[in-house]
Amino acid sequence: MQIxxxxxxxxxxxxxxxxxxxxxEELLRIRTGGVGGILHTLFxxxxxxxxxxxxxxxxxxxxxxxxxxxSLEKVRNLDAAFRLEVQPFVHSWDVGMETRPFYDPQPxxxxxxxxxxxxxxxxxAHEIHHxxxxxxxxxxxxxxxxxxxxxxxxxxRPKLLS
Amino acid sequence: MQIxxxxxxxxxxxxxxxxxxxxxEELLRIRTGGVGGILHTLFxxxxxxxxxxxxxxxxxxxxxxxxxxxSLEKVRNLDAAFRLEVQPFVHSWDVGMETRPFYDPQPxxxxxxxxxxxxxxxxxAHEIHHxxxxxxxxxxxxxxxxxxxxxxxxxxRPKLLS
Numbered sequence: 001m002q003i004x005x006x007x008x009x010x011x012x013x014x015x016x017x018x019x020x021x022x023x024x025e026e027l028l029r030i031r032t033g034g035v036g037g038i039l040h041t042l043f044x045x046x047x048x049x050x051x052x053x054x055x056x057x058x059x060x061x062x063x064x065x066x067x068x069x070x071s072l073e074k075v076r077n078l079d080a081a082f083r084l085e086v087q088p089f090v091h092s093w094d095v096g097m098e099t100r101p102f103y104d105p106q107p108x109x110x111x112x113x114x115x116x117x118x119x120x121x122x123x124x125a126h127e128i129h130h131x132x133x134x135x136x137x138x139x140x141x142x143x144x145x146x147x148x149x150x151x152x153x154x155x156x157r158p159k160l161l162s
Numbered sequence: 163m164q165i166x167x168x169x170x171x172x173x174x175x176x177x178x179x180x181x182x183x184x185x186x187e188e189l190l191r192i193r194t195g196g197v198g199g200i201l202h203t204l205f206x207x208x209x210x211x212x213x214x215x216x217x218x219x220x221x222x223x224x225x226x227x228x229x230x231x232x233s234l235e236k237v238r239n240l241d242a243a244f245r246l247e248v249q250p251f252v253h254s255w256d257v258g259m260e261t262r263p264f265y266d267p268q269p270x271x272x273x274x275x276x277x278x279x280x281x282x283x284x285x286x287a288h289e290i291h292h293x294x295x296x297x298x299x300x301x302x303x304x305x306x307x308x309x310x311x312x313x314x315x316x317x318x319r320p321k322l323l324s
Contacts, residue, residue, distance in 0.1 A: 004283060033298030033307075101320035115318035121166060122312035125290050129310040132294020136195030145195075148291040150284035156277035158263035 004124045005090045014146040019072050034133040040066045045127045050082040166286045167252045176308040196295040202228045207289045212244040
């Protein structure tokens with residue numbers, strides 16, 4: 001589980017660096033699909049990651065809108081602040097937590113029950129999906145997107161045969 | 163590992179159904195980003211999945227181009243044919259395979275060594291990333307994209323507290 005969070009954090013950091021060379025109006029421009037913009041997407045990714053991990057722990061989630069975080073610096077600072085809580089939770093993950101129930105009241109009054117392992121994979125896939133959207137918008141800006149490769153990031157050390 | 167392959171196969175099937183209601187010219191239209199089109203992306207996803215899993219097994223990979231598979235039916239048939247080989251491999255996965263080395267000769271003559279666990283996660287993330295691109299293009303077509311939610315697909319059964 002930790003491996004894919006690490007992957008996402010590495011790729012996210014590369015996107016922040018990618019954003020440094022792009023005019024802010026391009027980062028804020030309203031676009032087709034997803035949540036509708038590059039910086040808004042990065043904000044949405046960190047919001048969703050933190051909110052789910054807060055919810056698993058029975059804590060309140062994040063209720064603020066993008067309007068209060070509409071610059072690269074503000075998004076990075078929010079990410080750094082949230083990471084202080086997200087990272088220890090991810091690092092403490094063990095397989096015994098996979099099937100723990102998360103009770104999620106639905107708007108229709110019913111109670112959905114998800115496994116914690118589903119929630120964690122949801123957070124991971126959620127980010128990768130939205131990063132895919134950024135890769136399309138990057139080409140609209142005329143700039144090569146960040147690579148999404150998992151391979152080549154030293155995420156797992158292969159055990160060499162002797 | 164199996165959970166996220168299952169997720170991807172479920173989402174992929176939903177995209178095939180999504181494509182059924184879209185004129186073929188929209189599915190084939192050249193678009194900005196990724197491999198440049200909706201059906202081409204689905205072809206690319208199944209090509210990459212199969213090719214990596216063939217490579218891990220020391221078998222030859224897939225060398226054909228999209229030109230031979232440029233209809234929804236042909237892509238679905240190719241997927242079904244590949245699945246016969248991909249699925250048993252995924253189902254046979256166990257943690258002991260995570261750090262097995264995969265030797266990958268590079269164009270510059272060097273030898274890269276990846277862990278099998280990295281390759282498998284690469285296949286998973288590769289699909290989710292490209293599906294994110296489809297979700298943008300879906301809006302260009304004017305049609306709601308398939309949900310990327312991991313939650314709600316019964317991928318893990320929560321263990322209810324007694």
